Amino acid sequence: MDEMKYELLTELTSRLEADLLESYLEANGIDVELFQESVGHNVYPVTVDMLGRVQVFVPKEKMKKAQKLLEKFTP
Numbered sequence: 001m002d003e004m005k006y007e008l009l010t011e012l013t014s015r016l017e018a019d020l021l022e023s024y025l026e027a028n029g030i031d032v033e034l035f036q037e038s039v040g041h042n043v044y045p046v047t048v049d050m051l052g053r054v055q056v057f058v059p060k061e062k063m064k065k066a067q068k069l070l071e072k073f074t075p
Helices: 015-027 060-073
Strands: 006-012 033-036 054-059
Touching (some): 015 033, 015 060
Antiparallel strands (some): 006 054
């Protein structure tokens, strides 16, 4: 079985914030994969019981760099 190549960097409660983080990381050379339950991603976002949460995954080999960038991104 193939080993997972991506690791969970963080979970956010806003798709907008996740999209901004994705752009920031990609501008710094880190690929990003976002995962969100489909019910949480619509015109009226749902944030009840983790449905609106967005998981941000990055490649394992770039995790340390991504964590440092995340610290600068998050006040």
